Amino acid sequence: MYGLTRATITLLGAGVAGLLIWIATQIGHNSNADYWEILGLIAAAGLVMALSQLLGGWTKWGWPRVSGSVFLLAFIPVLIAAGWILLAWQPNPNWFRDHIRSWTTDIHIRGLVTDLADFVPVLAFGIGLVFGYSFDTTGPAEPIWRRRRVAGAGAAGPATTPGGEQAAEPRAEIREGGETPAPPPEPAPRAGEPPPER
Numbered sequence: 001m002y003g004l005t006r007a008t009i010t011l012l013g014a015g016v017a018g019l020l021i022w023i024a025t026q027i028g029h030n031s032n033a034d035y036w037e038i039l040g041l042i043a044a045a046g047l048v049m050a051l052s053q054l055l056g057g058w059t060k061w062g063w064p065r066v067s068g069s070v071f072l073l074a075f076i077p078v079l080i081a082a083g084w085i086l087l088a089w090q091p092n093p094n095w096f097r098d099h100i101r102s103w104t105t106d107i108h109i110r111g112l113v114t115d116l117a118d119f120v121p122v123l124a125f126g127i128g129l130v131f132g133y134s135f136d137t138t139g140p141a142e143p144i145w146r147r148r149r150v151a152g153a154g155a156a157g158p159a160t161t162p163g164g165e166q167a168a169e170p171r172a173e174i175r176e177g178g179e180t181p182a183p184p185p186e187p188a189p190r191a192g193e194p195p196p197e198r
């Protein structure tokens with residue numbers, strides 16, 4: 001069921017992303033406003049693809065939230081690097097384009113920026129995609145870790161401590177979809193005590 005849901009939502013997301021890209025092809029290329037409108041639609045297509053994975057259950061079925069570390073350490077650097085190139089290749093001169101191109105020459109990355117000129121739409125798509133990756137889910141309402149009694153533990157009755165208190169039953173932690181780990185080893189007998197009977 002999970003795989004079918006994810007596949008359906010991924011297909012739906014791809015369809016919406018394709019529609020946004022097709023709409024972008026219907027816009028002219030004569031002004032900076034057209035340029036940013038096209039790139040905005042392509043970035044939205046990338047965002048839709050990332051969110052389709054989130055909504056399809058890619059991250060645990062829970063309430064969506066923004067992952068601060070992904071936003072700061074992944075999205076912001078991508079936005080700065082790709083946004084620099086997008087600003088540099090606006091079709092009409094303006095303050096931003098002129099200064100970015102001047103700074104590009106000053107820091108000796110003009111060759112790199114020029115090489116990426118033909119891939120401006122890909123960079124816009126990447127900005128939207130990485131922004132979508134900044135969202136995660138909190139996980140299901142029930143706890144991920146469950147405790148189960150180790151097979152055979154406590155069959156002979158509850159153990160007691162030297163003070164007469166009842167000892168806690170041995171338990172093992174099980175991750176959803178995982179296997180039960182081996183129980184912890186028994187402690188070695190003290191000097192002068194017979195080994196425990198099995």
